[in-house]
Amino acid sequence: MTAEESRAPHGAQPNLKDGLRQAIIDAARRAYVEESYAGLTMRKIAARVGCTAGALYGYFSSRQELLGHVWENELEKVHVYTLGAVDQAKDNVGKLRQVFLAWVRYFMGHKEEFRIMFAWGIANGAADKVKPRSPLDGPDHSYHHFRALLRAVLVDAPRAPDDLDLAMQSLLTAAFGVVAMAHSPSQFPSYDPEEIAALSIDSILIGWGVKVPGRY
């Protein structure tokens, strides 16, 4: 939880305010799961909480900001899950592989969470109309945490891309594609998603000159 999140708005009793705040975030999440994009209006979310839409604005300045917090809650869960896999690996290459493989495992087992985080905009054009506030700022964020691990792995890699973020997003989208395709109506992939992701991630790393134990 960030400092901003733990700070109660308007100087009210922190516990009560925080409880209501989280209740609003949870209601927005349920609204999306049950009603898809149609449920994501401040009025409908307020009705679920049992207050007015105006009251919601005491907590969130916009629907975008509220959606950003729904997203951030989900991201926190997958981050903690991924840490569990990363921390058990013995070396940096093993840890880095787990960043992406744990991510695939998590979202293969959590389709609802995948839809909440990634699919609503794909499916109905909502991404053109409503974008969540960016939850990716700040050095503590999941992306930056694991980006530091990638930097450590690539420091000696002879063919690593000069741009660390480009490298990170190459690996990220390779893993993302396996899950997104597995959750689509396509027949693909026809292999275990984790097996495909492992091949893609390992091959990219080997392509950059990283030694991946057990592969090459």
Add this chain to the structure above:
Amino acid sequence: MTAEESRAPHGAQPNLKDGLRQAIIDAARRAYVEESYAGLTMRKIAARVGCTAGALYGYFSSRQELLGHVWENELEKVHVYTLGAVDQAKDNVGKLRQVFLAWVRYFMGHKEEFRIMFAWGIANGAADKVKPRSPLDGPDHSYHHFRALLRAVLVDAPRAPDDLDLAMQSLLTAAFGVVAMAHSPSQFPSYDPEEIAALSIDSILIGWGVKVPGRY
């Protein structure tokens, strides 16, 4: 167009029957675009065509089969577009790169087509209820066409996966992930999608020991 598609059902006049058949496929496509999954019932599609749901079954044995043809029409378009890019490349590695890069370019410029082919199942759980009939059978299909190109490229690659389909699907999902993430509400990718896809595809190929001109 396959032999099955060009054959008129029930021995009627081919041209009229074929025209109606295509009108039904087009109506199903519009129904999805305008009403999302809710529009994909035989009754609603029939209403768009101006006939009864029963009449539709003279053309398609199930909603799944009809959806499969919607999908097949879309696949044909991206296949032809991809061929246009592949055929201008001079060598097999260049052609193979274009399979995936053209695919990314096509779907970055055709978000509606991307939604039709891949997103409706992701977004609303429809994939669990209704799956299109597989349009991927037969040696003439796009996948098999480009798989033969991959086989030619990998024949001398020292670290190529033993399983050609696993290799194909690794490349496919890596490209897919860039487009799917770019069309999601995520901030990622923050680079030109084709640049990320090129890095991923080239790096995977280099990881397998393929020489990619201009990269390494």
